[in-house]
Amino acid sequence: MQVENRTYAQAxxxxxxxxxxAAIIEAINKAGGGINSRSLPEMREFCRKIGYEPRDFDSLNIIHVTGTxxxxxxxxLVESILRNFYSSRKESMTNKIRTGLFTSPHLVAVRERIRLNGSMLSEEQFAKYFFECWDRLELNNLQHNFVEQLKPNYFRFLTLMAFHVFMREKVxxxxxxxxxxxxxxxxxxxxKPTVCGISSLGIDHQRYLGETIDLIAWHKGGIFKANVPAVTVDQPSIALDVLKKRAKDVNAPFIQVETHTKESLGNINIGLAGQHQLINVSLAIELCRIxxxxxxxxxxDIERVPQEFVPGLVKVRWSGRTQQLVLEKYPKITWFLDGAHTIESIQACMNWFNETAISKVDESQKNKSESSPNIERILIFNCTANRNGSEMLKNLTSQNSYIHFDxxxxxxxxxxxxxxxxxxLQNNTIRIDENLTWQKTLAEIWPTLMSRSQKSETHVFPTIQNAINWVLEHCKENEHEVQVLVTGSLHLVGGVMAVLEIDV
Known part of the structure; x- marks a missing residue:
């Protein structure tokens, strides 16, 4: 069958x-497997099977970014700055930078993960490039008479496909x-990337990376390469020490950037909301400068932000992260979407939500940690059971916030x-618990975090669609303006966007 005859759905x-x-993943983890030193030799071999040597990708002038x-x-931010860099310069037509962006996870459609010039692949493009990689792997298996059809797992395949797309499109x-x-x-x-960056570090993916920040920093610093600038932001001191050592071990110039303030950025309105985004902006600016x-x-001039960076900072969009919107068909509801999924990022999410939603609250209400009489607030939450749900919920309660959820x-x-x-949106890697044990546990924890004077009703639902339907039905029954915060998981946010048919 020819590539052009196959569809996105088939891909x-x-x-x-x-x-x-999910059961296989659990067995591997119990046996002490998972991410290990075999991963990269295997990945390089898969790379060769689709027609590339890793050194071929040096031509992509890569910016490699990790972090928690x-x-x-x-x-x-990096992609937007570079894509828009020449928009205010005379030579914009001849020197425009053609960008490729590979990220994960996706929110609604898997083709979000691979973008060209800021736009995700079309369904036709995705199918074309997918089957080019798929067929090369199939052919290799046939040529070697493999009984078992050897292919990379989901994320590895998409990584290979991203490299293939970027090479073919000559970004x-x-x-x-x-x-x-x-x-x-x-x-x-x-x-040989052009530059490597590490965003803020915290505790996450302990099953794979270790339980302490220094172990996590060791893994993150593994992307550093000889003579390639290694750039990071302010980090916990023990993590910073590890990153510096990892950079020194491979002779990578180490750069720690200072965090910009709103004033040092010229008081521009950055396209990503939230005070915490200033850290990411600062890292992105240095990566683009290099x-x-x-x-x-x-x-x-390293003392100031280049004016050519401003269009990209203003125009950047990143769905599902500190995103606020009102849908025409539900005008009474303001949706606040943020895929925060660590204790630290949940705190940043609440800082943003406080800052954004507080304008709806009279100052007289502010210090009472209560909702305005005319505003009702609803939380939609989930996190994976291997994360500290109790601590995450603590950061969402009114004891840490001016906001109370009804x-x-x-x-x-x-x-x-x-x-x-x-x-x-299929995800076989997560075991489905039809008894909703984890959701019931979270619902039991929530009231214990409230003060005696506060009331917050809890509800448990088997699907995201059920939770959204409850919100929509509930809003029909009252005249209040409603604010809905969705957080705890990017998969949850993506599911909400799919149910509400929100464009990514």
Whole structure:
């Protein structure tokens, strides 16, 4: 069958077949497996099977980014700055920078993960490039008479496909976000990137990276390469020491950037909301400065933000992260979407929500940690059971916030009921608990975090669609303006966007 005759739906079906079953993942983890030193040799071999040597990707002038919090936002900022860099310059038509962006996870459609010039691949493009990679792997298996059809797992395949897309499209720069960690991540077959960046570090993915910040920093610092600038932001001191040592071990120039203030950025309105985004902006600016000096021979005054960076900072969009919107068909509801999924990022999310939603609250109410009489607030939350749900919920309660939630809805990350299934949102790596044990546990924890004078009703739902339907029905019954915060998981946010048919 010819590539051009196959569809996006067929590509997604094939891709989903590469997802590792949840039970297998659990068995591997119990045996002490998972991310390990075998990952990269295997990835390099898969790379060769589709026709590339890792050194071929040096031509992509890669910006490689890892971190715990903000790595996706940093990548989005870098891409927007570079794509819009020449918009105010005379030579814009001849020197425009063609960008490729690889990120994870996706919110609604898997093709969000691979973007060209800021736009995700079309369904036709995705199917074309997907089957080019798929068929090369199939042919290799046939040539070697493999009984078992050897293919990379879901994320590795998409990483290979991203490299293939960027090579075929001849992008000027590829911005590559690490999946998990760095040292053994499939993106780390990169040999000579232009610059490496590490966003804010915190505790996450302990099963794979370790329980302490120094172990996590070791993994993240694994992306550093000889003579390639290694750039990071303010970090916990023990993590910073580890990053410095990792940079020194490979002779990578180490740069720690200072965080810009709103004033030092000229009081511009950055396209990503939230005070915490200033950290990501600061990292992105330095990564772009280094890239432009090397590949466009443009020297910058490091004491100020280049004016050419401003269009990209203002125009950047990154769905599902500190995103606020009102939908025309539900005018009474303001949706606040943020995929925060660590204790630290949940705190940043609440800082943003306080800052954004507080304008709806009279100052007389502010110090009472109560809702305005005319505003009702609803939380929709889920996090994976291996994360510290109790601590995350503490950061969402009014004891740490000016905001009080009248209702807290806990649901799974299953998006639709079975008759409305969307293949892009299939996730075989998560075990489905039909008893909703984890959601019930979160619902039991929530009231214990309230003060005696506060009331917050809890609800448990089997799917995201059920939780959204409850909100919509509830809003029909009252005249209040409603604010809904969705957080705890990017998969949850993506599911909400799919149910509400919000464009990514």
């Amino acid at each position: 997604v079906e094939c891709l989903n077949s590469l997802q590792t079953n 919090k903000g790595k996706g936002s940093t990548c989005a 000027d720069v590829a911005i590559m976000e690490v999946g998990i960690g760095g040292e053994y991540d499939s993106t780390n077959i990169i040999e 890239w432009l000096e090397k590949h466009r021979n443009i020297k910058f 209702h807290a809805n806990f649901c799974t990350n299953v998006t639709f009921t079975t008759n409305q299934f969307k293949p892009d």
